[in-house]
Amino acid sequence: xxxxxxxxxxxxxxxxxxxxxxxxxxxxxxxxxxxxxxxxxxxxxxxxxxxxxxxxxxxxxxxxxxxxxxxxxxxxxxxxxxxxxxxxxxxxxxxxxxxxxxxxxxxxxxxxxxxxxxxxxxxxxxxxxxxxxxxxxxxxxxxxxxxxxxxxxxxxxxxxxxxxxxxxxxxxxxxxxxxxxxxxxxxxxxxxxxxxxxxxxxxxxxxxxxxxxxxxxxxxxxxxxxxxxxxxxxxxxxxxxxxxxxxxxxxxxxxxxxxxxxxxxxxxxxxxxxxxxxxxxxxxxxxxxxxxxxxxxxxxxxxxxxxxxxxxxxxxxxxxxxxxxxxxxxxxxxxxxxxxxxxxxxxxxxxxxxxxxxxxxxxxxxxxxxxxxxxxxxxxxxxxxxxxxxxxxxxxxxxxxxxxxxxxxxxxxxxxxxxxxxxxxxxxxxxxxxxxxxxxxxxxxxxxxxxxxxxxxxxxxxxxxxxxxxxxxxxxxxxxxxxxxxxxxxxxxxxxxxxxxxxxxxxxxxxxxxxxxxxxxxxxxxxxxxxxxxxxxxxxxxx
Numbered sequence: 235x236x237x238x239x240x241x242x243x244x245x246x247x248x249x250x251x252x253x254x255x256x257x258x259x260x261x262x263x264x265x266x267x268x269x270x271x272x273x274x275x276x277x278x279x280x281x282x283x284x285x286x287x288x289x290x291x292x293x294x295x296x297x298x299x300x301x302x303x304x305x306x307x308x309x310x311x312x313x314x315x316x317x318x319x320x321x322x323x324x325x326x327x328x329x330x331x332x333x334x335x336x337x338x339x340x341x342x343x344x345x346x347x348x349x350x351x352x353x354x355x356x357x358x359x360x361x362x363x364x365x366x367x368x369x370x371x372x373x374x375x376x377x378x379x380x381x382x383x384x385x386x387x388x389x390x391x392x393x394x395x396x397x398x399x400x401x402x403x404x405x406x407x408x409x410x411x412x413x414x415x416x417x418x419x420x421x422x423x424x425x426x427x428x429x430x431x432x433x434x435x436x437x438x439x440x441x442x443x444x445x446x447x448x449x450x451x452x453x454x455x456x457x458x459x460x461x462x463x464x465x466x467x468x469x470x471x472x473x474x475x476x477x478x479x480x481x482x483x484x485x486x487x488x489x490x491x492x493x494x495x496x497x498x499x500x501x502x503x504x505x506x507x508x509x510x511x512x513x514x515x516x517x518x519x520x521x522x523x524x525x526x527x528x529x530x531x532x533x534x535x536x537x538x539x540x541x542x543x544x545x546x547x548x549x550x551x552x553x554x555x556x557x558x559x560x561x562x563x564x565x566x567x568x569x570x571x572x573x574x575x576x577x578x579x580x581x582x583x584x585x586x587x588x589x590x591x592x593x594x595x596x597x598x599x600x601x602x603x604x605x606x607x608x609x610x611x612x613x614x615x616x617x618x619x620x621x622x623x624x625x626x627x628x629x630x631x632x633x634x635x636x637x638x639x640x641x642x643x644x645x646x647x648x649x650x651x652x653x654x655x656x657x658x659x660x661x662x663x664x665x666x667x668x669x670x671x672x673x674x675x676x677x678x679x680x681x682x683x684x685x686x687x688x689x690x691x692x693x694x695x696x697x698x699x700x701x702x703x704x705x706x707x708x709x710x711x712x713x714x715x716x717x718x719x720x721x722x723x724x725x726x727x728x729x730x731x732x733x734x735x736x737x738x739x740x741x742x743x744x745x746x747x748x749x750x751x752x753x754x755x756x757x758x759x760x761x762x763x764x765x766x767x768x769x770x771x772x773x774x775x776x777x
Contacts, residue, residue, distance in 0.1 A: 276430075284318075468521060679694065687721075
C-alpha cells in the first residue's frame, strides 16, 4: 500500500527513518563507513542532452560524483554539442546555446573522461539512457567504452517493491533527499549519492549487496520490467509483442526461440536507437507461441498489419496499391491498381508497390541496369525528332529502340527477361488450401489456411478449417507479405497441404525435421517462383 510516497507495509522503523532524517553527524559517519568499505570505486553519473535520441542527439553537460576509499570527488563540465539546443530543453535545464558556445567538444574530453570512468561501477537513474548516450559519443570519438552499470530505478524497485513510483522526483519526496537543483547534471548525480546513503541506512549491507549483484548482472533489462520476466519466457517458436503505456503496441517480432530473441533486444551495445527507444518505453512483454517457424512468420505479418506498432516498419501487404502488367504482344507495361482487380488471379504481373512513384522508381532502376529505353517503357516522353533517340540513347544507356536501331520486339524480350525475377505467380489452386505444420516430438499439428495468397488463420486440427473459412471476409486484398512467405517455400521446400474444398488426400508426406513445414507444387509453379529478383522486393517497400 502506498500513501504520500511511503510504503506503509514497510517495517515501522523504516517508515520512521523515511519520515525523519538522521542527525547530520550520523549521516557523515554513515558516509565515511560506506566509503571505507567500498570494494571498488563508484561513479554516479547524470547527463543533460539535446534530446532523447542517443544516436542523433548530443550531450550538453556531464556530472560525475565519484565515491572511493579516498573520499568523494565531484566533477562536471558543459559540452558544446555542435548542434542547437531545442527551446523546450533550454526551458527544462536552463542550458542554452549561449552557455555552450566556446565549451569543449565531447571528442576533446573523451580520453580524460574515459580514464575517469574506467573500471568503476557506473550508476545512473534510467542507466540505459546515460550509458547509451556515452557509448555513442565515445564511439564517435573512436573510443570503445564499456562499464558495469547499475540502474537506480531498478534498485529502488527492488528495495521498495510496494511503491509505485521510482522516478527521481519520487525518490526526493519519499526519502527526503536534498536537491541543489533539478535537471542539471551534477545536482542530479549528487541525488544518486544521497539515495545510495539512504538505502544503506535503511537496509542491511548484505540485502543491498544482493540486490546490486543481481541488477548489475542483468543491467541491460529495461527499468520498467519486473525481475525474472526474461526467465519466464518460453524457448519455443512464436511471436512477441512489446507494449508501452496504456498497453500501446510498440513492436512485434518473431523467433524460433522467443527467450533468446527477446533477451537479445536488451543486451545490445546501444547503437540502435530503435532498441534504446523501446527499452525506455516498454512496460510489458507478451508472447504468443506457435508450433513452428511458418506459423510465427504468418502471425507476425498479421499482427503488424492489425496493430501497426510504432517501431515496426509497415509491411508491403498493408500498403500494396499497384503492380506492373505486361500483356503478351505489348511493347511496354501498364500500371494496374490493386484495388480494381484480384492480383492473385491475374497473369503477367510484376512487382507489387506501395505507390505509383515507387513503381516508376523501380522500373527506372531496372531500365538503367539493363540499358532499356525509358521512352519505349513509357517512363518519359518519346523524342520529338524521329531517329534522334532518347537522352539515354545519346549517352549510350539505351540500345536504340526509340531510334529504330533495336526492334520493339527485341526490346520487349530483354525487358521481360529483366523483369522475370519480380513476376507474381498466379494462385495455383482452385480454392483455399491448408498447410500442415507438425512437431514430431509432441505430435501436435497446426493448419495454416491460405486463400489467393492471403492468410486466413491457423487452427490446431482439420476440424477447425471450415469455421475459419466461414468467418473470413469474401473480399481479400492481395497480400504481398504472405505471397513472399508462401511462394518462397513453394520453390525451396515441400509443404504438406490439402485442398480445403476436397476430401483430404495428402499429395506428399515429407517431414525431415521437427516443426518444418513443406508444400507440394507443380514443376510449372516451381519454375515460375524460382525466377525471383531481390531488387523488386527492395523497391516494393523501401523507396
